[in-house]
Amino acid sequence: MLFPFLPVEGGDDPGNASPLGVRSGTNTTQLFEPVSGDERLESLIAGAGILLLEVSGEQIYSMHNCDDAAVRNRAADMTSLVEGYRAEAAALDVSPGMAPAYEHFIVALDEFAAAGTLLNGSTPLNQSVTDDGLLHLAFGIGHLSEALEACNLSHAESPQTPTVLVGLTEEPATLFPDALQVGERFCYEDTRKENSASLIIDSIAWSNAFHTTGTQRVQYTAEPGELYLLVTVQVAHLGHRGGSSNTLIQTPDESAFLLHYAGETYRPLKVPGPTTRGGPYSKVRLDRLESMDGYLFFEVPDDLDPALAYLQVSVGGERPVWFLGGKL
Numbered sequence: 417m418l419f420p421f422l423p424v425e426g427g428d429d430p431g432n433a434s435p436l437g438v439r440s441g442t443n444t445t446q447l448f449e450p451v452s453g454d455e456r457l458e459s460l461i462a463g464a465g466i467l468l469l470e471v472s473g474e475q476i477y478s479m480h481n482c483d484d485a486a487v488r489n490r491a492a493d494m495t496s497l498v499e500g501y502r503a504e505a506a507a508l509d510v511s512p513g514m515a516p517a518y519e520h521f522i523v524a525l526d527e528f529a530a531a532g533t534l535l536n537g538s539t540p541l542n543q544s545v546t547d548d549g550l551l552h553l554a555f556g557i558g559h560l561s562e563a564l565e566a567c568n569l570s571h572a573e574s575p576q577t578p579t580v581l582v583g584l585t586e587e588p589a590t591l592f593p594d595a596l597q598v599g600e601r602f603c604y605e606d607t608r609k610e611n612s613a614s615l616i617i618d619s620i621a622w623s624n625a626f627h628t629t630g631t632q633r634v635q636y637t638a639e640p641g642e643l644y645l646l647v648t649v650q651v652a653h654l655g656h657r658g659g660s661s662n663t664l665i666q667t668p669d670e671s672a673f674l675l676h677y678a679g680e681t682y683r684p685l686k687v688p689g690p691t692t693r694g695g696p697y698s699k700v701r702l703d704r705l706e707s708m709d710g711y712l713f714f715e716v717p718d719d720l721d722p723a724l725a726y727l728q729v730s731v732g733g734e735r736p737v738w739f740l741g742g743k744l
Contacts, residue, residue, distance in 0.1 A: 453509040458567045460508075461521050464501045465560045468528055471497065472553045475535065479550070484541050491536035498529045517566035518679070519591040520559045526674060526681050527556030534671075548669075551730060592676075592726050595739040603654065604732030610658045611665040613702060617727055617738040618648040618709070626693045634688060638715060645675070645714040647727060647740070649697045652707035667708065668731040669699040675714050676726045684712040 471494050478486035502525050510518050531552035539545055596602060601614045623644045628634040638644055651667045675682040687696040697710030712727075723741030 454511050454514045457505070457508050457510050457514055457518060457521070460501065460504055461517065461560070461563050461567065464497070464521075465564065467497055468494070468524075468560065469557065472528075472531075472557060475531070475553060476550070479541075479546050487541060487546075488536045491532045491534075494528055495532035495536065498525050498532065501525055502529075514567070516569075516591055517563045519676075520563035520566055522679070522681060523591075523674075523676075524556045524559035524563060527552045527559060530671065531556065551733075555730065555735065592728075592737040592739070595726055595737040597742040598738060598740060600738070602731075602736040604734065606665045606732075608658075608660065608662070610660050610662060611656050612654040613665045613667070614652050614654055615668070615729070615731060615736075616650040617740075618650050620648070620722060620740055621646040621693070621711075623693055626691045628687065628689045628691050630689045636685070636687075636691075636713075638718075641718055642715050643718040643720070645716045645720065646693060647673075647675075647712040647714065648709060649673075649712055650707065650709040651702065653702040653704055656704055663704050664701045666701050667699050668729055670697060670712065672730040673712055674728045675716070676728065677716065677720055677724060682714045682716055684714055687711075687713050 471490055475487060475490045475494070478490060502522075505518065505521060505525070508518075531549050534545060534552065535541065535549045596617070598617055598619065601616050603612060603614050605612045623638075623646060625635070625637045626644065627636060636644065653665055656663045670684050670686065673684055675684075684697075689696070691711075693711065695710045697712050700708055702708065721741070725740040726737050727740060728735055728737045
């Protein structure tokens, strides 16, 4: 989906584009102030989409030209934009009909934030890093499109429906109608479609403190009002086909997992090694007949209800989701 913009007089540069709701005259700019949370959200999504798409395009162009400095500069720009948009979105009250648009927009911001962090990090910009960055950008653009579609759908389905304000604790069930149950298997392939693997979210547990068991002990203690949610992830190599000698398949990185709860998103902690609660999940390469499992550690509110929580992962070009409140 294209994100429309209104050109500003004086140039064809897309950087001079003006977001929806802003029109330019000869020397003045007139702002059409949205009057409700729903309208403010729609205006925010449209305006953010223009700039985020522009920066994403510049990122992709810089990657294509192997211009690492430009890639990192654009990544810093993207991080700054996302922080501002997230703060604006958090201040909005929206109706139930606009909750899907809000959820898609927040997921889009998470993806752009992940791209910005990855591409402006200390890791050298090799092929693996840029591929992961491009994947985050693609998912971010996709969710922006879904957010605008949800805005349009809200208008079509309830043009006369009175606005009933809700908090930002709307559960994302409408966003993940096909979520898998805990214990249910998701299968994926490598990019060459020569090796396949299965990924299972097996169980959840809780802890208020734990520590690593290596020579340099690291203590983790939850803040007041917080707990650690431990999610067991199992990955197994299912088999190899074709004439290639490559029988390895990579498991997703910890950063590929995202927990959705009450309008917020949480990423797992980076735990350095085995702990008193068990081994942490980490990215590895599996050969035929090999498998691995480990915990993802999330610091979450101590009143988190698994019946309203969903775990999403980017793997194999897809984004499967598990409903943490159900079990096979």
